[in-house]
Amino acid sequence: MKKRIKQIIMILLIAIMPFMLYARPYYDSGSQIFTINAGATIPMSATWFDGRGTEYWFSGTHQSVGAYASLSYEVFMNSYFAIGGQLGFMFDYSNAGKIFTNVPVLLKASVFPLQGKWELPISIGVGGAYMSYQEGGKFTFMATFEIGLRYYITDEWGVGVHTGIQVLPEFYIKDINSGMFTYLPVTLSAAYRH
Amino acid sequence: MKKITLLLLVFIALFSACNSDQNISIFEDVMTDVPQDEANNRRVMGRYNDQLVITNIQGISIDGETKYQKNHIEGYFVIGNNAYFIGDNTYYSIDLSSVEPTPVKVDDIAQELGIGIDFDRIYDIRYFEKSEDENVIGSYSVLGVSGEGLDRRYVAAAVYLGGNGNIDHVYAQSIPVNQYVIRGGIYLAVPRIIGPDGAYSYYEPSTDRTDEDDYPFYYKTNDIRIPTSSGTDVIRFTVNGSGKAVETYFDGVAVGVDGSIYKYYNGSFSRLNESSSTNTNIGESYSESIQMMFPMTKYDGVIYGLNQYSTRRYFSYDTASGGNEISIHSISSYSHYDCLGLYYYGKSGSGENEITWFYFPTGGHSMRYLNVNTGSVQYNKPTIND
Structure with missing residues (x-):
C-alpha cells in the first residue's frame, strides 16, 4: 500500500514538474484565493462492503445527474x-426522483504547479458531510480529489473548469449496510486572488 | 503515513459511532427507492370471504410512526385472511378484513440472514405444503428483485411457518445476476428449490449466456444442489454430467406437492432422485422447448404451471394419476408475456375451477383468470378493495 501511494505521488510529481520548471511563481506566502464552484455531479459508483461489490454509473448507483456548488478559501503557505x-x-436524484443531498465541509490542500495567467490547481479535501434523503440524515466522512484549469481575465479575477472525484462513504461498526458512493464533479469556477 | 492512517481510522470510528442506528441506511434508501408509480403498483392479493382482495400497500403505521413504507416492501405472502409482509427488517401482518395492520414479530432480518433484503418488486409467491414435518405447517418462497436496469439484483427468500403459525425461519440469498436481466422489462424468477428437508437452495447462473437473442429466457447453470441443514448435499446434479462449464440449458425447477423436486430440462420433466445423482424421467417428452417454467400452484392434486411466454401455454401435472401425466394446454388469448406467476383463487360461481395469474405489464398491474377446465382466459376485473 505504501509503495503504491509513493508511486502515485511520484507519478503526480513527475507530471507536474514540467509546469513547475517553466512556471513563474505568482503567489507568495500569505496570498489568498476565494473560489466559487458550480456544476454537475455524475454518480460514478456504489460500493457495498458486505460482498455485494461495486456497481457503476447511473444504473448501478440508481441515481441521475445532480449538481454541486461550493465556496472555498485558501491561503498560500x-x-x-x-x-x-x-x-x-x-444533490443527486434517486430513481424515485427524490433528492439525495450532501453538505460537505472540507479541509482543503492545493498545489499550483502552473500559475500566473493560466493556473493549474490540484486539490485534495478531507472532512465531513451531512447527507440526507427523505426523512433520514447522517453525518459522514467525505474526501475529494480535484484538478482544474483556470484562466485569469484580470490580475485578480479568473474563471476555470474543474473535475475530480468525490468519495462519500457510510460506515457502520457492524452493519452490513456500510458502503461508499463516488461522484464525478464537472464544475465551472470563478476565482478571486489577492 | 501512520498518523494519516490513524486519523482516518479515528474519522471512520467517529462516523461509524454516529451511524449506530442499524436500521437506517441512507445509501440503502437511495438505492432501493423506486418511482411513485411503481410503488403504487405494490399490492397485496389475498382471499377473504371467498373474494379476492387486492389492496394497495400504502405503508404501515404503528403507534403513530410510519414503520413500513411501501417503498421498502420486500415481499409478502398470504395465509388465510392475513397478508404477511417482510420489509424494513420487520415482519408485519395485515388482516385483510380490517384496516389497521398489526405487528406480528419484529426481528432484524439482516442480522439473521447476513444480507439485506431489498426487494423493490414483488415477484413470485408460492406455497408448498410440508406436512411431513409437524413443526412446519407451510413454507413460502418469496422472490423479488432489486436494482435497476441491467444491474438488477435478484433476492430470494424462503419463509417457513411453524406449527404455531409464527414465522420460524427465514432464508434468503442475494444473487447478483447483472447479465441476466431480461429485455422488455421482464424479470424472470430464478429457479429455486425448497428441499424436502426444508432447506432452501438456489442455483447460481453462470456468468455468461449465449444465444441471447434466440433464447432470452435461458439460463445456464452448472449444477443445482440442495443442501441439508448441515450443509451436506443430499441432491446434486450437474446439467451436463461432467461438472465443467455447461453446454446445455436448464429450464426450470419446481417442488411438487409430494415434496419431490422436478426440473424441466430439454423439453421434459424429470424428478430428481434423492438417493443418487441421477435423474428419473417421469414426464412425457414435450418437443417444444419450454424456456422457463413459471411458478406452479396446485389445486385438487393437480399442479399448474405456466410455461414460456411466446408459446402461450400452461401445463397441468396430475399427481393423482401417479405423477406421470403432463398435459399441455394452449392459451390462445394470452398475449402478454410478462406474467409474474400463478395464484390459485378457487372456484367461480359456476363451479368451474379458476387459476388467477397476475402480472405487471409496463406501467401497471393487472390480472387474468384462467379457467383450467376450458383453458379460456377471462379478463374481467376481480373484486378490488384499494
Whole structure:
C-alpha cells in the first residue's frame, strides 16, 4: 500500500514538474484565493462492503445527474502550496426522483504547479458531510480529489473548469449496510486572488 | 503515513459511532427507492370471504410512526385472511378484513440472514405444503428483485411457518445476476428449490449466456444442489454430467406437492432422485422447448404451471394419476408475456375451477383468470378493495 501511494505521488510529481520548471511563481506566502464552484455531479459508483461489490454509473448507483456548488478559501503557505476550507452543497436524484443531498465541509490542500495567467490547481479535501434523503440524515466522512484549469481575465479575477472525484462513504461498526458512493464533479469556477 | 492512517481510522470510528442506528441506511434508501408509480403498483392479493382482495400497500403505521413504507416492501405472502409482509427488517401482518395492520414479530432480518433484503418488486409467491414435518405447517418462497436496469439484483427468500403459525425461519440469498436481466422489462424468477428437508437452495447462473437473442429466457447453470441443514448435499446434479462449464440449458425447477423436486430440462420433466445423482424421467417428452417454467400452484392434486411466454401455454401435472401425466394446454388469448406467476383463487360461481395469474405489464398491474377446465382466459376485473 505504501509503495503504491509513493508511486502515485511520484507519478503526480513527475507530471507536474514540467509546469513547475517553466512556471513563474505568482503567489507568495500569505496570498489568498476565494473560489466559487458550480456544476454537475455524475454518480460514478456504489460500493457495498458486505460482498455485494461495486456497481457503476447511473444504473448501478440508481441515481441521475445532480449538481454541486461550493465556496472555498485558501491561503498560500509558500509559492505553490495552499491550505484552506471548502463549504459545499450537492444533490443527486434517486430513481424515485427524490433528492439525495450532501453538505460537505472540507479541509482543503492545493498545489499550483502552473500559475500566473493560466493556473493549474490540484486539490485534495478531507472532512465531513451531512447527507440526507427523505426523512433520514447522517453525518459522514467525505474526501475529494480535484484538478482544474483556470484562466485569469484580470490580475485578480479568473474563471476555470474543474473535475475530480468525490468519495462519500457510510460506515457502520457492524452493519452490513456500510458502503461508499463516488461522484464525478464537472464544475465551472470563478476565482478571486489577492 | 501512520498518523494519516490513524486519523482516518479515528474519522471512520467517529462516523461509524454516529451511524449506530442499524436500521437506517441512507445509501440503502437511495438505492432501493423506486418511482411513485411503481410503488403504487405494490399490492397485496389475498382471499377473504371467498373474494379476492387486492389492496394497495400504502405503508404501515404503528403507534403513530410510519414503520413500513411501501417503498421498502420486500415481499409478502398470504395465509388465510392475513397478508404477511417482510420489509424494513420487520415482519408485519395485515388482516385483510380490517384496516389497521398489526405487528406480528419484529426481528432484524439482516442480522439473521447476513444480507439485506431489498426487494423493490414483488415477484413470485408460492406455497408448498410440508406436512411431513409437524413443526412446519407451510413454507413460502418469496422472490423479488432489486436494482435497476441491467444491474438488477435478484433476492430470494424462503419463509417457513411453524406449527404455531409464527414465522420460524427465514432464508434468503442475494444473487447478483447483472447479465441476466431480461429485455422488455421482464424479470424472470430464478429457479429455486425448497428441499424436502426444508432447506432452501438456489442455483447460481453462470456468468455468461449465449444465444441471447434466440433464447432470452435461458439460463445456464452448472449444477443445482440442495443442501441439508448441515450443509451436506443430499441432491446434486450437474446439467451436463461432467461438472465443467455447461453446454446445455436448464429450464426450470419446481417442488411438487409430494415434496419431490422436478426440473424441466430439454423439453421434459424429470424428478430428481434423492438417493443418487441421477435423474428419473417421469414426464412425457414435450418437443417444444419450454424456456422457463413459471411458478406452479396446485389445486385438487393437480399442479399448474405456466410455461414460456411466446408459446402461450400452461401445463397441468396430475399427481393423482401417479405423477406421470403432463398435459399441455394452449392459451390462445394470452398475449402478454410478462406474467409474474400463478395464484390459485378457487372456484367461480359456476363451479368451474379458476387459476388467477397476475402480472405487471409496463406501467401497471393487472390480472387474468384462467379457467383450467376450458383453458379460456377471462379478463374481467376481480373484486378490488384499494
